[in-house]
Amino acid sequence: MSTPASFANWKLFWKRWGIGLSIAAIVLAAILYFYFRSPRVTEAVLASTLRQSVPLVLGALCGLLGERAAVINIGIEGQMLMAAYVGFMVNVRTGNLLFAVLMGVLTGAVLGALLAFMSVTLKIDQIIGGTVINILAIGLTGYFYQVGLSAQGKLNPIPLGPLAKIPLIGPVLFDNPPITYASIILVFVVHYVLFHTPWGLRTRAVGEHPRAADTLGINVYLVRYVNVIVGGALAGLAGAYLSLEAVGSFERSMTNGRGFVALAVMIFGKWTPFGAWGAALLFGFATAMQTQLQFAGKLHIPHQFIGMLPYLLTIVVLAGFVGRARPPAADGIPYEKEG
Amino acid sequence: MSDETLALEVRNIVKRFPGVLANDHVSFTLRKGEVHALLGENGAGKTTLMNIIYGLYHPDEGEIYINGQKVTIDSPHDAIRLGIGMVHQHFMLVPVFTVAENLVLGAEPTKGWTLDLKAAREAVIRLSEQYGLEVDPDAVVEDLPVGVQQRVEILKALYRDAKVLVLDEPTAVLTPQEVEELFEIMRQLKERGVSIIFITHKLKEVLAIADRITVMRRGRVVGTTVPSEVDEQALATMMVGREVVLQVDKSPAKPGDVALSVRDLEVEDERGLLAVDGVSFEVREGEILGVAGVQGNGQTELVEAITGLREIRGGKVILGGHEAPDRNPRYLIEHGMAHIPEDRQKHGLVLSYPIADNLVLCTYYKPPFARGLQRNEAAIEENAKRLVKEYDVRTPSIFTPARSLSGGNQQKVIVAREFSRPVKLLVANQPTRGLDVGSIEYIHKRIVEMRDQGAAVLLVSAELDEIMSLADRIAVMYRGKIVATVDADKVTRSQLGLLMAGSPAEEVLGKEAVPA
Numbered sequence: 142m143s144t145p146a147s148f149a150n151w152k153l154f155w156k157r158w159g160i161g162l163s164i165a166a167i168v169l170a171a172i173l174y175f176y177f178r179s180p181r182v183t184e185a186v187l188a189s190t191l192r193q194s195v196p197l198v199l200g201a202l203c204g205l206l207g208e209r210a211a212v213i214n215i216g217i218e219g220q221m222l223m224a225a226y227v228g229f230m231v232n233v234r235t236g237n238l239l240f241a242v243l244m245g246v247l248t249g250a251v252l253g254a255l256l257a258f259m260s261v262t263l264k265i266d267q268i269i270g271g272t273v274i275n276i277l278a279i280g281l282t283g284y285f286y287q288v289g290l291s292a293q294g295k296l297n298p299i300p301l302g303p304l305a306k307i308p309l310i311g312p313v314l315f316d317n318p319p320i321t322y323a324s325i326i327l328v329f330v331v332h333y334v335l336f337h338t339p340w341g342l343r344t345r346a347v348g349e350h351p352r353a354a355d356t357l358g359i360n361v362y363l364v365r366y367v368n369v370i371v372g373g374a375l376a377g378l379a380g381a382y383l384s385l386e387a388v389g390s391f392e393r394s395m396t397n398g399r400g401f402v403a404l405a406v407m408i409f410g411k412w413t414p415f416g417a418w419g420a421a422l423l424f425g426f427a428t429a430m431q432t433q434l435q436f437a438g439k440l441h442i443p444h445q446f447i448g449m450l451p452y453l454l455t456i457v458v459l460a461g462f463v464g465r466a467r468p469p470a471a472d473g474i475p476y477e478k479e480g
Numbered sequence: 481m482s483d484e485t486l487a488l489e490v491r492n493i494v495k496r497f498p499g500v501l502a503n504d505h506v507s508f509t510l511r512k513g514e515v516h517a518l519l520g521e522n523g524a525g526k527t528t529l530m531n532i533i534y535g536l537y538h539p540d541e542g543e544i545y546i547n548g549q550k551v552t553i554d555s556p557h558d559a560i561r562l563g564i565g566m567v568h569q570h571f572m573l574v575p576v577f578t579v580a581e582n583l584v585l586g587a588e589p590t591k592g593w594t595l596d597l598k599a600a601r602e603a604v605i606r607l608s609e610q611y612g613l614e615v616d617p618d619a620v621v622e623d624l625p626v627g628v629q630q631r632v633e634i635l636k637a638l639y640r641d642a643k644v645l646v647l648d649e650p651t652a653v654l655t656p657q658e659v660e661e662l663f664e665i666m667r668q669l670k671e672r673g674v675s676i677i678f679i680t681h682k683l684k685e686v687l688a689i690a691d692r693i694t695v696m697r698r699g700r701v702v703g704t705t706v707p708s709e710v711d712e713q714a715l716a717t718m719m720v721g722r723e724v725v726l727q728v729d730k731s732p733a734k735p736g737d738v739a740l741s742v743r744d745l746e747v748e749d750e751r752g753l754l755a756v757d758g759v760s761f762e763v764r765e766g767e768i769l770g771v772a773g774v775q776g777n778g779q780t781e782l783v784e785a786i787t788g789l790r791e792i793r794g795g796k797v798i799l800g801g802h803e804a805p806d807r808n809p810r811y812l813i814e815h816g817m818a819h820i821p822e823d824r825q826k827h828g829l830v831l832s833y834p835i836a837d838n839l840v841l842c843t844y845y846k847p848p849f850a851r852g853l854q855r856n857e858a859a860i861e862e863n864a865k866r867l868v869k870e871y872d873v874r875t876p877s878i879f880t881p882a883r884s885l886s887g888g889n890q891q892k893v894i895v896a897r898e899f900s901r902p903v904k905l906l907v908a909n910q911p912t913r914g915l916d917v918g919s920i921e922y923i924h925k926r927i928v929e930m931r932d933q934g935a936a937v938l939l940v941s942a943e944l945d946e947i948m949s950l951a952d953r954i955a956v957m958y959r960g961k962i963v964a965t966v967d968a969d970k971v972t973r974s975q976l977g978l979l980m981a982g983s984p985a986e987e988v989l990g991k992e993a994v995p996a
Contacts, residue, residue: 339588339595346574346585353572356536357586357636358557470575478536 165419168426176309186429187313192387194418194425195324196221196396199379200403201410201417202331203249203372208412209335210368211348211471212260215271216252217376218400219278224248224380226282229292229391236293238385242320245381246374252278253373257366264475275400283393295389296320320382325418327375332414344368348469351476361476376400398452405455412468420458427451485548487512487675488533488564488644493542495528502528503539504699510644515666515676517690519683521719521916522887524696526679527569530646534566535559546644565637569649571629575622579615579632580604583639607635613665626653626776627661634665645669646677651685655774656944656977663689681719681916683712684945695719720918728924731932733952736765739800739905739936740786746794747778747785755781757960758795763905768927768937770951770968773980775910775942778960780822783909783940787819788812800904813842816904820894820911822940824887828894831883835875836864838882839897867896872922888919895923899930906930909940924950944976958982964989 176183200217207214228245232238252274259270296318304315335341346354347364355361379399384391406424410416431450434442488510495503503525510516518526531537533544535553544551546562553559559566573582580600589599604617613631621629630650637645647666651659666676666689680686686693687707695702695718702718716724740763747756755778763769773779784790786797788809796803799815813819821827829838840849840860848859864878873892875885882890891911898906908927912920927950931937941947947954948968955965956979964985971989978988 337594339590342577342581342585342588342595346577349576350572350574353574354585356534356556356566356568356572358555358560359586 164423168423180309182433184309184312186426186433187309189429189432190422190425191313191317191321192425193428194421195321195382195387196379196399197403197406197424198328198418198421199324199375199382200400201407201421202327202414203253203376203379204404204407205410205412205414205417206331206335206344206368206372206375207256207365208407208472209348209469210344210365211351211469211474211476212257212365212369213267213271213473214253214256214369214372215268215404216256216274216278216400217271217379217403218396218398219271219275220249220252220373220376221380221383221400222275222282222394222396223252223278224377225384225395226286226380226391228381229384230290232292232294232385233290238294238296241385242296242378242381245385246377249377249380250370250374253370253376254366256373257369260369260475261362261365264477267473267475279394282391286391286393290391292385292389292391296386318386320378320386323378324382328414328418335414345469347476348471351471355476355478361478365476379403402451402455405458408468409458424451424454427454485512486510486545487547488677489545490529490533491543491545493529493532493544494540495525495532495537496540501699503532503542506542506696506699506701508694508701510675510677511692512675513670513673514691515670515678515689517678517680517686517693518696519680519686519693519715519719520696521681521918522914523698523916524719525699526696527648529696530566530648530677530679533559534564534646560640560642563641563643564646565640565642565644566646567630567633567637567648567650569652571633573621573629573632576620578618578620579624580617582621582632583607583617583636587640603639604635607638611635611638611665612668627655627658630654630662631665642674644675644677646679648679649681650678651680651682653775653942655981656973657981659685683715686715687712697721716917720916724917724921728921728928728949730928730950733767733931735767735952736934738762739765740938741798742786742795743798744795745782745785745792745797747781747790748793749778749781754793755960756785759957759960759962760795761955761962761965763936763938765904765934765936766931767952768931768939768950770947770954771938771940771957771962772944772947772954772976773942773957777957779909779940779942779957782957783819783822783907783938786938787817787907813901816902818898818901818903818906818935820891820898820906820908822909822913824890824894829882829890832881834879834881835868835873835885835893836860836878838893839864839867839900841897843901863900867900871896888915891915891919891923895926899926903930903935906935906937907940908937910942911939912941912943912946920946944973944980948973948976956980 172183172187200221203217203220204214224245227248228241231244232241235241256270256274259265259273260267298316298318301315305311307315335344343354343359344364347359347361351361380396383395388395402424406417406420409420410418428451431447434447435444486509490506490508493503493506506525506529508529520526528537532539533553535555535558538554544553551562553562574585580597583604584600589596589603601617604615607613608615613635615628615631615635621632650662654662669676678690690707692704692706693710693715694704695715697719743760745756745759746754749755757778759782761769771779771782781790785792788807792807797807799812799817825831830841837860840863843849844855849856849863861878868875868878871892873889873896875889882893885893906927911927912923915923927937927939939947939950951968953965954968954971954976955962956976958980959982964979966989975988979985
């Protein structure tokens, strides 16, 4: 939402973004402190933060594209999992990484089309539709998976020349594999489309007051289909990231709940791309810290409890922030044309 | 050269919905530059016809002609392209968008791929000046008062070069002054060649502004006439199909003891702001106190506080001499309070329950409707049969769910329920909102009867006609305060209108008026 700057709007701005900005400031201070104490570890943690955040931010972008048009997508997990599997298998058979990524993206988009069909045309309860996709994905990937297959390579980091040599920021930000770069670029792209193009205006209108959009000649069904399918493609990219960039192989249930964490990220980010990015980094950080703490061995807490950290954060956010965050007004409500 | 081409014509439009023939071979013409009023009760078929013209519905039979050419209108997109604009009864504005964003939605100016909001803002300013409709392009719509939101809706149609403008019940939410301003805007639009269809059920307005009047009843056109040949009585008869009493026959009030006393009441609204700001008044047995005011000035919160539905931040509400220990609705009901709520579907009825159950919602736990833990079905049924007959509720059976009834019949169920107990204080909030002339007549009669039987009546209404017709004394509410309390026969409509819009009491009424 863009409104001109003035004192009253400054107060409103602080109310909406104050918490997020405060957290960001604290985090930044902490990073600088730890960097000067132990640079290696800090770099590792920050790099890990960014890596962990990629599927979350892509999943959150998927979720928010749909929800901005008032379609709830609980099936991000399933889309990611299915795409991870398809991408991996295509790579095993063809050895072509780019093609494999594209097939992963396509898988996500196809599942997105399925969700759109269920939600927009059949007007099924959207939570059930998303769950169908999750169960479908777990079932199909679990059934067809063959142990012992190995991928032909995985996507490697591409250093961006001199930028990669800057201390601290260099290795963390400018020496990353392609999908990681893509995820950052997509944050900016989705923001631009959603808030600075007619398509984005119509999408948001469809999400807030679909009947008003309808009376102005906007095709509510088409807008919802496109948004959900494009969102699905992003979830597919997240899945491809997991099996082709992060790990280089596939395991059953490798998404491990990330699709649901992505929903928390979306809500925490107040259904905006930049908000989602910040929230994804926060969750990524929690996951990175959890790994560090486990290896450090200084705290005598069983490692399972430390492993809970990111998920605890998810629960706290969803329980604490959902009430205050306002989703698009028509979220989850199928649109019926009268007469 | 006189242009005889009709701006719009529809011939033999038929539209069926399951169980209802909404438009029964309706034919209608609109001349260039005229204001044509379409008058009829709820359910007469006026909005259905307009939705067909605007492409939201598809007719089963019939033809539409624009400027003499036959056209097919499959969607609002087609209608807009043909120069038809519609201002709906419930605004089609996205609340969280600004005025500029709402204006251009669907027809956005662009610079390459980017949305050109600057051009949108300029369009708002340009149209504002051209048509004299003041709006701030950067204001967020949900913060705007209703009258301004309506201007935005009109500007939206003008931005798309509408030559035929349909206004669906535009005055439901306006003060008398705002209605005058709207009429002025309509006259100016006429001069620029815009033809207007004005849908309403308010007889006075039709006579004030329309060039021609078409009356619809039960899906058919009853007749077309001009204001010089009819009066309110004749129009009402055409609308309802029988003689209708427009002015309630009322003998003077005989006020008794004070039944309700409100002192320095302060009540907060949903957002924590002070909606009722130091209100004091009294209602006596045997009189009707009308609280007039445009919706949104604290009336809702006032009624909720009095009926025990909202907490009181300060001040006192005293019912029948005792301050209620905890302001619990059941206590108030058992001590003689009856409440006709503002939103009959949300707060007056359980829509999925049968009528029989809705009729005992306040008394189901007491004999004769309950014996200990068990319901007495026979007593409930017998009660329902009796009340449905007495109040003439049109329903297939007493077990029909309340949701299936028309608005007027739903309201009758609520009135039947509330009036079937001994009533010391009746709180009626917008009791005839959205109802047709016949139902209004009936409910007004029952309210006056209640008064004559000795009950105190607090009538809150945004309909000035209703207040002036029923109230013995009138209090005007503006921004959470009572700005004046007057005897009903000592004040005029326009004085009330000015008070409702915030003019100071001394100016409007002179020094003799006593603001409460």
